[in-house]
Amino acid sequence: MAERHRPHRPSLYLPTPGGRRAIVLGAGSFGTAVAVLLARGGLRTTLQARTAEQARRLAEDRENVAYLPGVELPRELRIEDVSAGLVRADFVFLGVPSRGLDEVIAELGNDGLPGRAAVVSLAKGLVPPDGRAPSVLLAAQLGEGRVAVVGGPAHAREMVHEGAGLVAASTNDELAAAIADVFLRAGVVCEESNDPVGVELAGAAKNAAALAAGATEAQGLNAAGAAAGHIFAEVWRYAAAQGARPESLIGLAGTGDLVATALAPLSRNRRAGELLGEGVPTAEIPDRIGQAVESLDLVPLLARALEEAEIDSPVTTGLARLISGDLPLDEWVALVRTTVPIPARRRVGRPRPGVWRRIRTRVRSWFSGAPPAP
Numbered sequence: 361m362a363e364r365h366r367p368h369r370p371s372l373y374l375p376t377p378g379g380r381r382a383i384v385l386g387a388g389s390f391g392t393a394v395a396v397l398l399a400r401g402g403l404r405t406t407l408q409a410r411t412a413e414q415a416r417r418l419a420e421d422r423e424n425v426a427y428l429p430g431v432e433l434p435r436e437l438r439i440e441d442v443s444a445g446l447v448r449a450d451f452v453f454l455g456v457p458s459r460g461l462d463e464v465i466a467e468l469g470n471d472g473l474p475g476r477a478a479v480v481s482l483a484k485g486l487v488p489p490d491g492r493a494p495s496v497l498l499a500a501q502l503g504e505g506r507v508a509v510v511g512g513p514a515h516a517r518e519m520v521h522e523g524a525g526l527v528a529a530s531t532n533d534e535l536a537a538a539i540a541d542v543f544l545r546a547g548v549v550c551e552e553s554n555d556p557v558g559v560e561l562a563g564a565a566k567n568a569a570a571l572a573a574g575a576t577e578a579q580g581l582n583a584a585g586a587a588a589g590h591i592f593a594e595v596w597r598y599a600a601a602q603g604a605r606p607e608s609l610i611g612l613a614g615t616g617d618l619v620a621t622a623l624a625p626l627s628r629n630r631r632a633g634e635l636l637g638e639g640v641p642t643a644e645i646p647d648r649i650g651q652a653v654e655s656l657d658l659v660p661l662l663a664r665a666l667e668e669a670e671i672d673s674p675v676t677t678g679l680a681r682l683i684s685g686d687l688p689l690d691e692w693v694a695l696v697r698t699t700v701p702i703p704a705r706r707r708v709g710r711p712r713p714g715v716w717r718r719i720r721t722r723v724r725s726w727f728s729g730a731p732p733a734p
Contacts (some may be wrong), residue, residue: 384452389427391455393516399437401546406438415441431520445472458485459657480508484563485654489578491661495556505532511559513620529553529615557606565595567629567655570621571635572679574633581604587696590675628657
């Protein structure tokens with residue numbers, strides 16, 4: 361049988377775990393938790409804070425009192441501010457909010473990002489002003505073979521103490537496996553995926569659905585569940601149109617993460633929805649919670665992206681209007697209760713391009729005794 365050739369991908373420098381260097385940009389709760397796990401997983405890890413003063417406090421306290429109290433920072437975890445740059449990094453994890461992520465990405469080269477380093481987005485939102493997935497923006501600048509994302513149910517404090525169910529996704533299978541291996545070494549379950557956009561849209565749907573559920577919970581659990589379900593269905597159709605695999609929204613990165621967010625007592629997105637439901641103006645909510653709330657920026661971007669893609673999305677659009685103050689709460693609840701989704705249909709017509717090639721490849725693999733290709 362002729363040897364099967366795989367598409368060429370840019371080479372990555374992935375040394376043995378003890379020699380790899382990782383930099384986590386952003387010392388919020390999730391960025392700090394990821395840095396702790398990377399250090400436990402054997403990477404020589406540096407956590408970069410936004411300011412020199414924040415870095416100094418973290419280094420002195422060996423604890424992120426502001427965002428992740430009660431979690432001791434490993435002594436091998438280095439602390440510095442972002443002015444130190446990215447020279448010698450093998451992995452750069454972007455633990456910054458989606459708002460402003462485009463500026464951070466644009467400056468990666470100026471910050472000394474090595475030519476073969478991988479960049480991993482931790483954001484569960486879309487990048488303004490166009491509402492693009494972070495991996496799409498990164499791939500346009502760096503090439504998709506150097507880009508990965510991390511999703512899944514990962515409440516920051518719990519993932520450090522008890523574990524999490526993460527998903528490492530990249531079109532580069534080697535990169536996804538390398539990231540998953542580090543988290544596994546740290547004692548955290550991590551699934552591999554080759555659908556980064558699907559994983560990102562799953563996280564976006566989760567945040568939007570949690571906000572929607574929080575906003576309607578006082579009106580009844582049925583309304584809260586309907587709001588979340590509507591949004592997931594609308595984003596599902598959008599994911600398919602973007603070439604992502606809709607099933608990515610079913611597993612850990614989507615519904616698994618939604619359950620974790622809905623049950624978390626300190627969930628920022630659900631709490632933001634509750635405050636919206638109480639009539640608190642959107643502009644005041646981050647101060648009430650004490651941290652940025654990604655979904656408040658995400659939902660308007662998501663609604664615009666779905667509209668431009670001509671996806672029927674009345675509930676997502678209505679939630680965006682609730683955030684902007686253009687739709688009263690009672691009208692939002694009525695919209696949720698009365699919207700009838702587009703019925704799910706069995707897919708008909710011609711098979712997707714490449715389906716016969718994939719079937720032939722699997723049949724040949726079976727006869728040859730080799731494991732079938734993914």
